[in-house]
Structure formats: structure tokens, C-alpha cells
Amino acid sequence: MRPSSSKTHRELIASRQPGFxxxxxxxxxxxxxETDMEIFFNQHWIQVAVTADVDEPGDVFTxxxxxxxxxxxxxDDEQIRAYRNVCRHRGARLKEAGKSTVGMLVCPYHQxxxxxDxxxxxxxxMGKGFDPKCRSLIPVHCKVVGAHVLVCLGDNPPEDIKDLEAVMGPRFAPFDLANTRIAYELDYIENGNWKLVMENNRECxxxxxxxxxxIVSYQSEDLGVSLEEMSDEARASYDAYQIRKAGIxxxxxNSGLLYETVEHLQDDAPTQFRTQRMIIxxxxxxQTLDTQVACRKLLGNLTRRDLGDTHLWGNNAWAHVMSDHAMISWIIPLSPDRTLVRTKWLVHxxxxxxxxxxxxxxxxxxxATTQQDAALVAITHSGTQDPAFVPGPYSTYTEPYxxxxxxxxTSRLAAHGV
Known part of the structure; x- marks a missing residue:
């Protein structure tokens, strides 16, 4: 058997046993x-910011x-736009990574x-024959969904972004996420591959x-359970919760709040997402240690606190939106074994x-959860590099996602010829 180091990308993918x-x-x-970056972070829609990152005209987030x-x-018209950070003269970066406020964007090299716009x-x-109209900044495809700012760096952005907009627009509307500010932000470097970060996020x-x-704010019955392994007492508790859940x-x-689970998870769908309103x-x-609101001034014009957790995850992001605040995270891969996890807490x-x-x-x-997940990703990444590692089976109850x-x-790589 050829060692993994000499197999092609396609051979490595094909070696996966279904369910493992x-x-x-x-x-x-x-x-x-490098292939992952080109396909998943250039040709697909990814989250890169929240609207509050560029709160006022002239605010820039690089x-x-x-x-x-x-x-x-x-x-100046309050619209969020995205451009390539490349001067149209000789390619200098216009801005360093991070936030700034400008009247205009001035290249630091030749001004x-x-x-x-x-x-x-x-x-x-540049001489009389120079036409500045041919040297505008290169636009990047950009969408705003709630507080999420998504971009696609490719020339042909996947059209199924419209499904995300159609589903999440009305779900986010009551929270008025455009009318929020950042209470806190955290950048955390996880010592693991981006796929392991996403895998960890997609199971509990x-x-x-x-x-x-x-776990204080989660109902254990909603995290995936094996009914056949339950004791009679546990099954009675589970059944009682289902009745209470139906009532909530x-x-x-009756209050006009959308709660049904929506999954846009076809294996060949470029824009993956899943949303549900989870009971807290x-x-x-x-999602606090006492499960009561952390912010007494609720989002939007809300007056009701018990609205659950409007949970969303997508290609490179996850979010939890509650009556009092929103927690939104997304990832940007830095290297095969390092991933930036960026989190923002939004309040009214x-x-x-x-x-x-x-x-x-x-x-x-x-x-705390981010730090704990980082430790889990690190030990998993390290373990997958051990010569003794053989992929194990997923739990059909708790790891279907x-x-x-x-x-x-696998499907998206194949769609791009890998």
C-alpha cells in the first residue's frame, strides 16, 4: 500500500470508508x-465579517x-461593499488587516x-491618455444576511446563496441585527486543520x-440520543420533554416566530446551512451560566425573553442568536495545522x-467553550498524524452532520475536478 504522503488528493478522498x-x-x-483554500475559500460563499465591523460610512475592515x-x-450610501485589497497601479496593499476609518482609500505607495464606491x-x-475609469478597485461579490457579511472571491458565485437569504431573512428580522454593536470580539488560533474545526462544531x-x-443551556434530548440504549427512566424523561417541547x-x-428546522445540506449544494430555534x-x-438574559436591553424591539436560540451554521461559520445578544463565529484557515476562529458578541x-x-x-x-474546543481540535489534529491512526466510525445518533x-x-472537490 502506498503511503499517504505519495497518494494523490483524489486517492486520499477515495480511501474514506462510508460512515468513517x-x-x-x-x-x-x-x-x-492549498486546494482547499482555492475551492472552499475562494469559489464558495464564506463569512468574513459582521455588519457592526463597518458600522459607519468610511469604516473599513480588512x-x-x-x-x-x-x-x-x-x-456613503450606507451600503456594505467589498473590494480586492490591491491597488490598480502596481499592486500595493491599500490597508493592513484590521479596522480603520477613511474618507477615501489612499494607496500608501504612490497615493x-x-x-x-x-x-x-x-x-x-499619469499623462493625458490615462483613463481612470479603467482602474477602479476590483469588486468582490458580497451579501449581507442579518448581521452576517459573506463574500465569494470567485467569478461565478454559487447561486444557492438565495436559499440562505430566503430562509434566514425572516428568521433574523425580529432581532434587527443591523441595529447592533460589538460588545466583545475574540480571535483565537486553533492548532488544527480547518476541517477538524468544522467537524468539531457539527456535533455535540x-x-x-x-x-x-x-451544556447548562442545552437540553440533552436535543443533542442526539440513542433511544434503544435508554433506561426506562431516561425514556420517560425524554418523552416528557418532547411533550413540553411541542408546547413551547x-x-x-402562535407568536409568529419561525422555529422549524431547515436544512440545506444536499451533498452537492455549494452553500451549506442548517438552522433551528433551539429550546434553552x-x-x-x-446562553449564560444561569440561562437568564445577560443584557437587559433586548435586541430590536423585543419584549419577550424566552425566544430560544436561533442557531445557524454554514460553510465556515456558526451563530447563536437570542433575545438579548448574538454570538457569531467564523473561521479562516492559516495553514494546514492552524485555523483562526473569530468570534463577535453583538448587543443592541x-x-x-x-x-x-x-x-x-x-x-x-x-x-470558555472556544478555548475548550481549541484544545479538542489540537489533540485530534495531533492524533490524526500518528502513524497508528486509522479513521473510526461516526455515531449515527450524534455525528450524522x-x-x-x-x-x-468530497462532492465539492469533485465538482471542481479534484
């Missing part, structure tokens, strides 16, 4: 990583994605100057044993720290 994990080389090889760099900005407004000493098999803070969902429906345990209000624009909320209480659950992720990964 992927070959360890798919998490470590540089050539695989994001590096592999060799590419993108300027996310809000123009070519661009308006917020991307048009070139000033380029000295590990939650009870590793996330004591998060009926109440939400305990007081039923928010008018919420005041120390008055309406305590920052530690608002963030402590997901700060990990298996689906592997199928999607």
Missing part, C-alpha cells in the same frame, strides 16, 4: 491545504484569506486615491464531557456596558 472519518493526510498536507485580501467597507479619483503624473457528542458552561414550539408559532434549558432565556446598539449588561457574564460561556460534512467535502 477521513485520512489523516487530508488534514496535514500543504498541497491539500480581511486576509490565504493569499487574498479583501476590503469590507460601508460607503492613488479611491472613493468608497471603488472609483479611482486621483492618480498624479463531546459536549457533556467537555463543555460544562455551555406551538407558543412560538433552565430559565430558557439565553444602545445597550450600555455596566448598566444593561456585565461583559464577563455576557461572554464567559462561549469564551460530521459524516455529511465529509460527503460534502
Amino acid at each position: 472519518g477521513m485520512n489523516g493526510a487530508l488534514y496535514s498536507r500543504q498541497d491539500v491545504f 480581511v486576509d484569506i490565504g493569499k487574498s485580501s479583501v476590503l469590507i467597507l460601508r460607503d 492613488w486615491t479611491y472613493d468608497l 471603488g472609483s479611482l479619483k486621483h492618480a498624479s503624473h 457528542y463531546h459536549c457533556a464531557g467537555t463543555h460544562p458552561e455551555l 414550539e406551538a407558543d412560538w408559532a 434549558a433552565g430559565a430558557g432565556e439565553s 446598539r444602545d445597550a450600555v456596558e455596566g448598566v444593561d449588561y456585565d461583559l464577563q457574564r455576557l461572554t464567559e460561556v462561549w469564551v 460530521v459524516d455529511q460534512f465529509a460527503r460534502w467535502y
Whole structure:
């Protein structure tokens, strides 16, 4: 048998047994990583920001994605736009990664100057024959869904983004996420491949044993269970919860709140997403240690606290939106074994720290969960590189979406000729 180091990308994918994990080389090889970046982070829709990152006209958020760099900005008409962070003269970066506020975008090299609509407004000493209209910034396909800012760097962005917009538009509407501000943001580097980060996020098999803070707000019955292994007592508790759950969902429906699970998870669908309104345990209000709201000023014009957790995950992101705040995370791969996990906590624009909320209480659950997940990803990445590693089977009860992720990964590579 040829060693994994000499197999082609296609051979490594084909070696996966249905229902089992992927070959360890798919998490470590540089050539695989470069292909992943080109296909999944250039040709697909990915999240790169939240609307509050560019809150006012002239705000710029620069994001590096592999060799590419993108300027996310809000123009004078309050529209969010995206451009390649490349001067049309000799290619200099216009802005370093991070946030800034500008009147116009000025290249630091030769001071070519661009308006917020991307048009070139000033380029000295270029001669009378020079046409600035041909040197506007290169636009990037950009969509805003709730607070999510998504881009596609490819020339032909997948059209099924319209399905995400159609489903999540009305679900996010009551929270008025455009009218939020960032209460806290956290960048965390996980020492593992991006696929392992996403696999970890798509199952909660590990939650009870590793996330004591998060599990407080989760109903164990919603995390995937094996009914055939339940004791009579556990089954009675499960059945009782299903009755209570139906009552809560009926109440939400009577209030015009969407709660049904929607899955856009066909293996060949470029834009993957899954959403549901999850019941919060305990007081039923928010993902805090006491399950009560962390921010007394609710999002939008909401007056009701017990709205559950509108949960969404997509190609490279996941979000939890509750009556009082939203927690939105996304990833950007840095290398085969390093992944940036970027998280923002959003509150009502008018919420005041120390008055309406305590920052530690608002963030402590997901700060702890992020650190715990990082440790899990690191030990898994390390283990997949051990010569003794042989992929094991997924749990059909608690890991079906990990298996689906592997199928999607395979399908999308094939669609791009890999």
C-alpha cells in the first residue's frame, strides 16, 4: 500500500470508508491545504465579517484569506461593499488587516486615491491618455444576511446563496441585527486543520464531557440520543420533554416566530446551512451560566425573553442568536495545522456596558467553550498524524452532520475536478 504522503488528493478522498472519518493526510498536507483554500475559500460563499465591523460610512475592515485580501467597507450610501485589497497601479496593499476609518482609500505607495464606491479619483503624473475609469478597485461579490457579511472571491458565485437569504431573512428580522454593536470580539488560533474545526462544531457528542458552561443551556434530548440504549427512566424523561417541547414550539408559532428546522445540506449544494430555534434549558432565556438574559436591553424591539436560540451554521461559520445578544463565529484557515476562529458578541446598539449588561457574564460561556474546543481540535489534529491512526466510525445518533460534512467535502472537490 502506498503511503499517504505519495497518494494523490483524489486517492486520499477515495480511501474514506462510508460512515468513517477521513485520512489523516487530508488534514496535514500543504498541497491539500492549498486546494482547499482555492475551492472552499475562494469559489464558495464564506463569512468574513459582521455588519457592526463597518458600522459607519468610511469604516473599513480588512480581511486576509490565504493569499487574498479583501476590503469590507460601508460607503456613503450606507451600503456594505467589498473590494480586492490591491491597488490598480502596481499592486500595493491599500490597508493592513484590521479596522480603520477613511474618507477615501489612499494607496500608501504612490497615493492613488479611491472613493468608497471603488472609483479611482486621483492618480498624479499619469499623462493625458490615462483613463481612470479603467482602474477602479476590483469588486468582490458580497451579501449581507442579518448581521452576517459573506463574500465569494470567485467569478461565478454559487447561486444557492438565495436559499440562505430566503430562509434566514425572516428568521433574523425580529432581532434587527443591523441595529447592533460589538460588545466583545475574540480571535483565537486553533492548532488544527480547518476541517477538524468544522467537524468539531457539527456535533455535540463531546459536549457533556467537555463543555460544562455551555451544556447548562442545552437540553440533552436535543443533542442526539440513542433511544434503544435508554433506561426506562431516561425514556420517560425524554418523552416528557418532547411533550413540553411541542408546547413551547406551538407558543412560538402562535407568536409568529419561525422555529422549524431547515436544512440545506444536499451533498452537492455549494452553500451549506442548517438552522433551528433551539429550546434553552433552565430559565430558557439565553446562553449564560444561569440561562437568564445577560443584557437587559433586548435586541430590536423585543419584549419577550424566552425566544430560544436561533442557531445557524454554514460553510465556515456558526451563530447563536437570542433575545438579548448574538454570538457569531467564523473561521479562516492559516495553514494546514492552524485555523483562526473569530468570534463577535453583538448587543443592541444602545445597550450600555455596566448598566444593561456585565461583559464577563455576557461572554464567559462561549469564551470558555472556544478555548475548550481549541484544545479538542489540537489533540485530534495531533492524533490524526500518528502513524497508528486509522479513521473510526461516526455515531449515527450524534455525528450524522460530521459524516455529511465529509460527503460534502468530497462532492465539492469533485465538482471542481479534484
